[in-house]
Amino acid sequence: MNPEFRKHPPESLASVPFDIPRPFETTLSNGLRVVIFENERLPLVSYRLAFFAGDIDETENGRGLVSAMALLLTEGTENYSSQQLAEKIERLGAGISAHSSFDFTTISASSLSFYTSAIFEMLSEIILKPTFPESEIDLYRRNLLENLKFQRSQPPFLASEQAARLIYGKHPYSHVSLKPADVERIDRESLQRTHRKVLVPNNAVMLIVGDVRRDEVIKELEQHLDGWQPGSAPVRNFPEVPKREKRSITVVDRPGSSQSNIVIANSGFDRSSPDYFASLVMNQVLGAGASSRVFMNLREEKGYTYGAYTRMDARSLAGDIEATAEVRNDVTGESISEFFKEFERIRDEKVEAEELSDAQSFLTGVFPIRAETQEGLTSLLINRELYGLPEDYLETYRERVKSVTADEVMDAAQKYIRPAEMAIVVVGDAASVVPQIKEFAPTVEVFDTDGSLIESQ
Amino acid sequence: MPHSFKLPPLNLEQFSLDNGLRVVLDRDDSIPVVSMAVYYDVGSRNERGDRTGFAHLFEHMMFQGSENVPKAGHFQYIMKAGGTMNGTTSSERTNYYETLPADQLPLGLWLESDRMRSLAVTQENLDNQREAVKEEKRLRYDNQPYGQIFDLISSMIYKNFANSHSTIGSMEHLDAASVEDVQEFFRIYYAPNNAVLVLSGAFDPNTAKELIEKCFGDIPSQPAPPAINVEEPGEVASNYSEWHDPLAPFPAFLIGWKIPQRGTEEFRALYLAGKVLYDGDSSRLYQKLVKGDESVIQLFGFTDERRGPSSIFVGAIPKPDEDLSAIRETIMNEIRDLSVHGPTPSEMEKIENQLLNDAVRTRQSSLARTQQIAEFALYDNDPNFFNSELDSLLKISAEQIKLAAAKFLNTDNRALLDVVPAGSGA
Numbered sequence: 001m002n003p004e005f006r007k008h009p010p011e012s013l014a015s016v017p018f019d020i021p022r023p024f025e026t027t028l029s030n031g032l033r034v035v036i037f038e039n040e041r042l043p044l045v046s047y048r049l050a051f052f053a054g055d056i057d058e059t060e061n062g063r064g065l066v067s068a069m070a071l072l073l074t075e076g077t078e079n080y081s082s083q084q085l086a087e088k089i090e091r092l093g094a095g096i097s098a099h100s101s102f103d104f105t106t107i108s109a110s111s112l113s114f115y116t117s118a119i120f121e122m123l124s125e126i127i128l129k130p131t132f133p134e135s136e137i138d139l140y141r142r143n144l145l146e147n148l149k150f151q152r153s154q155p156p157f158l159a160s161e162q163a164a165r166l167i168y169g170k171h172p173y174s175h176v177s178l179k180p181a182d183v184e185r186i187d188r189e190s191l192q193r194t195h196r197k198v199l200v201p202n203n204a205v206m207l208i209v210g211d212v213r214r215d216e217v218i219k220e221l222e223q224h225l226d227g228w229q230p231g232s233a234p235v236r237n238f239p240e241v242p243k244r245e246k247r248s249i250t251v252v253d254r255p256g257s258s259q260s261n262i263v264i265a266n267s268g269f270d271r272s273s274p275d276y277f278a279s280l281v282m283n284q285v286l287g288a289g290a291s292s293r294v295f296m297n298l299r300e301e302k303g304y305t306y307g308a309y310t311r312m313d314a315r316s317l318a319g320d321i322e323a324t325a326e327v328r329n330d331v332t333g334e335s336i337s338e339f340f341k342e343f344e345r346i347r348d349e350k351v352e353a354e355e356l357s358d359a360q361s362f363l364t365g366v367f368p369i370r371a372e373t374q375e376g377l378t379s380l381l382i383n384r385e386l387y388g389l390p391e392d393y394l395e396t397y398r399e400r401v402k403s404v405t406a407d408e409v410m411d412a413a414q415k416y417i418r419p420a421e422m423a424i425v426v427v428g429d430a431a432s433v434v435p436q437i438k439e440f441a442p443t444v445e446v447f448d449t450d451g452s453l454i455e456s457q
Numbered sequence: 458m459p460h461s462f463k464l465p466p467l468n469l470e471q472f473s474l475d476n477g478l479r480v481v482l483d484r485d486d487s488i489p490v491v492s493m494a495v496y497y498d499v500g501s502r503n504e505r506g507d508r509t510g511f512a513h514l515f516e517h518m519m520f521q522g523s524e525n526v527p528k529a530g531h532f533q534y535i536m537k538a539g540g541t542m543n544g545t546t547s548s549e550r551t552n553y554y555e556t557l558p559a560d561q562l563p564l565g566l567w568l569e570s571d572r573m574r575s576l577a578v579t580q581e582n583l584d585n586q587r588e589a590v591k592e593e594k595r596l597r598y599d600n601q602p603y604g605q606i607f608d609l610i611s612s613m614i615y616k617n618f619a620n621s622h623s624t625i626g627s628m629e630h631l632d633a634a635s636v637e638d639v640q641e642f643f644r645i646y647y648a649p650n651n652a653v654l655v656l657s658g659a660f661d662p663n664t665a666k667e668l669i670e671k672c673f674g675d676i677p678s679q680p681a682p683p684a685i686n687v688e689e690p691g692e693v694a695s696n697y698s699e700w701h702d703p704l705a706p707f708p709a710f711l712i713g714w715k716i717p718q719r720g721t722e723e724f725r726a727l728y729l730a731g732k733v734l735y736d737g738d739s740s741r742l743y744q745k746l747v748k749g750d751e752s753v754i755q756l757f758g759f760t761d762e763r764r765g766p767s768s769i770f771v772g773a774i775p776k777p778d779e780d781l782s783a784i785r786e787t788i789m790n791e792i793r794d795l796s797v798h799g800p801t802p803s804e805m806e807k808i809e810n811q812l813l814n815d816a817v818r819t820r821q822s823s824l825a826r827t828q829q830i831a832e833f834a835l836y837d838n839d840p841n842f843f844n845s846e847l848d849s850l851l852k853i854s855a856e857q858i859k860l861a862a863a864k865f866l867n868t869d870n871r872a873l874l875d876v877v878p879a880g881s882g883a
Contacts, residue, residue, distance in 0.1 A: 005671065006525050006571065009534055010563035016489035016659065041487050042817050043462070083748065086738035091803060093810030112814055114462070139751055146707075146754045146776055153602045153706040256703060256880075259592070259600045291533040300529050303588030306596050326596045358537035365539005365558050372488050373821040 018368040020394050023207075023381060024214050028221060031202025031230045036217055037209040037381060039374075045116055045210035046374045047109040047123065048382050053198045054103045056172035056317075057234040062190060063175065063182040068140060069194040070098040070105050075136040078129040082136055089122060096122055102173055103316040104386060105198050110374070113211035117220065124224035127199060132191045144183050151177060152449045155261040155326075155427040158252045161451065163265045166250065166423035167320045169242035200231035205385045209378045241267050241318045244421040247441035253430035253448055260332040260428030261324075264339055266418045268312055268319035271387040278412040279312060279321075281404040284359035286310050286346050286417070287323060291358070293342050294323060302338065304331045312416075316387065321416055329429055333436030336424060340440070343422075346413040350406045364398040464816055466844040469830065470662060476678040477650025480669055481830055481840040483657040485823065491658035492823035493565050494554040495573070496831040499646035501548045501624040502765070503685055510590070510626015511634055513546040515642050517586040519553060520544070524575035528582060531568055538564050546624055549764055550835060556824050559659040563668055569654070570672035573647060578639045587631055594625045602704040606772070606874055610713040611761075613695040613872040614768050619687050621694065648679035655831040655840070658823035687765030689715060693872045701879035707754070709876040710781055711772035712788070716865050719762040720837060726853050726861035727769055728760050729808055733800050733858070734791065735771060739807070741791050742771070750787065752779045764836055769866070781875070792866045799859030809851060816847045 023037040055066050074096060075082040089096050094111035096119070107126065111119045151157045161176050168174035208217055244266065269275055287294040287310025298308035308325035323343075327335045370376045384393045426433050430446050438444050438457075446455040470482040501512050522528040535542045535555050542555035555565050598604040608623035615621035654673070656665055693715050717723045735742050735758030746753040758771040775784050800808070819825045826843070833842035 006567075008525070010567050012538075012560040012564065013562060013664070015558070015560040018489050042820060044817055044821070083739070083744055086744075087803070087807075090737045090739040091807045091810065093807070093812075093814035112810070112817060139748070142751070142776075143754060150706055150754070150774075153704060155600070257600060259595045289532075289536055291529070291536040296529060299589055300585070303585040304592070306589055306593040326592065326600075328592060328595065358533070361539050362536045363539075365561075366541060367539075368488055368490050368558060369539075369541060369556050372490055372823065373818075 020371060020377070020380070022391075026218065028201070028225070030225070030228050032221075032225070032228070033205045033385075034218070034221060035205060035207045035381065035385060036212065036214045037207070037377070038212060038214060039209060039377075040211050043113040043211050044374055045111055045113050045119070045208065045212055046378045047119065048207040048378055049107040049123070049127070049204060050207075050382060050386055051105040051198055051200065051204045052103070052386075053200070053203060053234050054100050054105055055175070056102050056238070057198070057236070058172075061185065062194070064144075064178045064186055065190055065194045066105060066198060067100045068186050069191050069198065070100045072132050072136060072140060072191060073098045073107065073126045073130045075140070076131045076133040077125040078131060079125060082133070085122070085125075092118060094119060096126065098126070116212060116216075120220040120224045127225065128228055130195060132188050132195075134188060137186065137188055137191065141183050141186055144178070145180060148178060148180065148183070155254065155257070155259075158254070158427045158449060159261045159263045159425050162250045162252060162425045162447065163263045163320075163322060163423060166248065166425070167241070167265055167267050168318070170239040171241050171318065172238055173241075173315065173318060196231070197234070200233065201225070201228050202230040203233040205382070207378060207382050207385065209374055209381065236317065238317065244423070247420065247422055247424065249424045249426070249437060249441040249444045251430045251433055251444065251446045252425070252427040253446055253454065254427055255429055255431070257329070257428045259326045259328055260426050260433055261326050262332065262335060262339075263322050263324050263425040264336065264422050265320050265322035265425070266416070266422050268321045268416050269314055270318050271314040271316060272389070273314065275412055275415065276314065277400045278404050278408040279416055280363065281356070281359050281401060282346065282409045282412040282416075283310055283312050283321070284363055285351055285355055285409065286342065286413070289362065293346070294325075294339065297338055297342060298325055298327070298335055302331075302334070304328070304335050304338075308335075329432050332426060332428065332433050336437055336440055340419055343417050343419045347410070347417055351409050353406065356406050356409065360401050360404065363401045367398055462813070464813070464820075464847065467826070469840050469843070471834070471840055474649065474670065474674055476674070476676055477648075478673050478676070479653040479834060481653065481655045481834050482662055482665060483655065483826055483830055484660060484662060485657065486659045488823075489559040489659045490556060490823055491559050491562050491565070491656060491660050492554065492556040492827040493569065493657075494552055494655050494827045494831045495569050495652055496550050496552045496655075496835045497647055497652045498550060498835055499651065499682070500546060500550050501622065501626075502619045502687055503646065503682070504622070506618060507630060508626075508634060508638065509622045509630045510624070511630070511638065511642065512551055513624055513626065514587065514590050514631060514634055515639060516544045516546045516551050517590055518578060518583065518639055519572050519576065521582040521586060522577045523572040524577060526568060526571050531572070534564060534568055540565070548620065548624060552828070552831065554824060554828065562660050562665065566668050566672045570676065573649065573652070573673065574676045576643050576647070578636055578643070580636050583634070583636055583639060587634065590631060591628060594628070598625055600704070602706060603702060603709060603876060604704075605702070606700060606709075606711050606876060607770075609698065609700055610711050610770065610872055610874045611768070613698055613874065614693050614713045614715050615689060615766070616694040617687060617689050619685055620689060620763070620765060644679060645682050649673060649676045650678040651682060653831055653834040655827045655834060657827035657830065687763075689766040691715070691870070693870060695872060697873050697875075699875045699877055701877050703880045705876050705878045705880070707774050707777060708781060708878060709772065709774040710785065711770060711874045711876070712785070713768050713770045713872045713874075714866055714870050716760075716767050716769050718765055718767055722853065722857060723861045723865070724762070724767060725850055726857040727865060729850065729853055730795060730858050730862045730866065731758055731760055731769055732808055732811065733795060733804050734758060736811070741795075742788060745787055745791060746773065746784060752776060752784055785873075789868065792862060796859055796863030796866065799855040805855055812847060812850050
């Protein structure tokens with residue numbers, strides 16, 4: 001044994017190239033874009049059908065309809081009841097589910113490749129022939145009302161609700177939850193209308209990854225989705241994300257809480273922004289992981305928290321950047337102060353060459369790890385489709401990360417980390433938290449966990 | 458039905474170093490990624506009565522530096538190499554794992570061996586990690602609605618302290634932990650002869666063997682750790698308890714049963730009984746309670762798999778104003794039906810496909826493979842159980858599921874925890 005070997009990290013082996021081949025792409029006669037990635041490694045197939053219409057496309061009087069429509073797709077079709085659908089799918093060991101997000105509505109499925117044909121049949125039932133049975137709508141509404149109450153016991157929900165309101169104002173990204181009145185309005189007729197409006201083949205992409213053959217897939221799709229008529233895409237014309245002028249403090253009072261959930265946020269950028277890569281690297285340096293600055297400071301040096309991170313959320317139309325930590329009550333003020341120190345540091349000091357290259361190596365190195373499973377590969381491929389990213393996006397991703405300079409990181413920090421206008425949200429025991437943090441902003445508002453304003457100063 | 462389909466076995470190579478470190482190699486070059494896991498044969502089951510939570514606190518110390526790796530250097534080296542890593546602690550074992558680009562194999566082995574060989578412990582790092590662990594406890598347990606119910610029911614199911622106490626431990630015991638405790642624990646449990654090392658993914662086996670010998674070969678072995686006794690009497694420690702949860706918005710309940718250890722036919726039969734009862738939207742209890750009666754907001758169940766007596770749970774958050782005892786009666790009736798009639802042929806077909814699906818899915822990820830292989834290597838001393846476990850599960854008959862449900866999932870063997878909301882209206 002050579003003790004010298006121990007002293008320094010060893011040299012890496014010869015590097016192994018990794019490329020994701022471009023998938024096969026085509027468009028069906030009804031306008032549905034189809035992307036097929038053939039991969040025979042294991043007898044598995046993943047399916048993702050995504051529509052470019054989501055929660056933000058709901059009207060004022062139709063809140064909650066897109067998510068209700070999506071979740072009820074699997075609760076009854078012309079040929080199968082909810083129970084029959086569940087049994088048919090699960091008896092194959094497979095899974096099919098649908099959900100909506102702000103920007104998209106997605107139907108996902110996965111199965112052993114022996115059952116590809118059966119999955120296509122079930123998908124066509126769900127897409128073309130959902131019946132939205134009254135009894136299922138009624139159950140959905142009642143469960144949703146209970147879930148809305150349940151959410152209010154969850155600190156991360158309470159924090160995100162306030163942060164979204166403060167960052168997005170009148171933009172529909174501010175709606176993270178529903179009101180009971182919204183739930184009452186959900187009915188069969190409006191669900192059918194939403195179904196026709198959202199599940200439009202020429203406003204969607206179908207991605208199939210795994211042990212399939214493209215000609216067979218196309219045949220199945222043409223056969224099972226016969227009669228699916230094209231429609232129109234929703235028009236997206238929303239109020240601007242407001243420009244914040246100064247810092248604010250919002251406390252959600254949770255008396256007796258042993259921790260404070262801290263979220264500090266400002267608005268960011270949409271997913272196709274040219275600043276994406278510089279900001280990705282900047283965020284990696286600042287707080288994306290366990291070797292990032294805020295984690296090293298708040299957890300490893302101070303022991304204030306189990307985890308402290310920053311996160312950027314870049315959606316189709318806008319985005320935000322937020323810092324989060326759950327800390328014990330008595331260090332709430334100190335934790336916020338350390339966050340602000342880190343925000344100032346990344347804005348004012350150019351990142352050292354080594355720290356920059358460490359962040360870049362992480363982002364390029366994890367790329368193949370993210371593509372190891374079918375779910376991971378599917379996510380990479382669908383994101384390119386959903387956000388209209390360049391065709392060579394996956395091929396050039398690592399190059400684009402590597403080419404970010406220290407100056408660009410500083411520019412991104414100055415542009416998107418804006419301490420002077422941040423919204424500070426704390427879910428915790430207001431009596432012990434407010435005195436610690438009121439110095440950080442000119443205004444303090446206190447809400448209860450029901451979302452009602454109880455104090456403003 | 459793919460009766461003809463046979464999942465090809467992994468070609469596993471196993472050997473031991475002279476110091477007793479058991480090694481398993483699972484090569485698969487599909488993606489240029491390598492995962493490795495070190496599983497130490499120590500968990501909360503090995504803890505002293507006055508040091509609950511220590512195995513987990515120790516896990517945190519393993520990231521605080523060793524002779525040639527500075528504090529937090531482990532995170533940083535792995536991340537700048539483009540890797541991911543973590544460690545976890547259970548009743549059974551403490552594991553450490555990383556996934557790296559294939560060319561970074563030497564780095565992973567160097568890091569794991571340096572901390573196995575020369576962990577550096579300082580008072581400052583211990584104090585700091587003690588605080589991080591306390592925040593973890595607050596985050597996951599104390600400040601979380603229903604966060605403490607699984608620890609509470611384990612203490613009702615098990616009579617033996619080794620089994621009944623929680624992995625996160627108590628604040629008092631965390632406060633009492635000293636640097637000497639950490640050093641002693643390291644010497645006793647973190648020896649090469651008390652661990653297994655597994656590699657899965659893209660690597661050349663000869664290079665891997667050379668590197669493993671070079672990195673781990675000179676770490677001295679230690680006397681075997683003290684034997685522990687995890688035996689339990691058949692009956693549960695406590696049949697009924699109420700937990701006044703200040704954060705819970707709704708009443709809830711959790712039922713737990715003491716069942717035989719993992720790897721037995723009875724355990725496997727009960728694991729499959731659980732699938733029939735609570736796994737998925739077509740499961741019996743989902744169809745009865747969430748659909749059907751529409752009495753429950755959330756239904757869940759799982760098995761806690763241990764080398765000694767294990768457990769199985771079913772829990773529910775009913776809708777407000779629902780009669781909790783009526784819901785429990787429905788659950789017990791459904792279990793009684795299963796123990797009289799057994800699963801239906803269509804349920805057996807579902808089980809078969811789900812097991813096959815799970816097995817295929819696990820094989821995609823080098824990390825998932827390496828973790829499962831490490832468990833079989835550590836618990837069963839035979840990593841090839843990775844290849845045979847699917848068949849062992851598929852061999853369980855409807856009759857065996859019926860008999861196991863009848864024998865174990867009855868009222869006498871049951872612990873019932875009622876959660877009563879006790880907040881100021883959270």
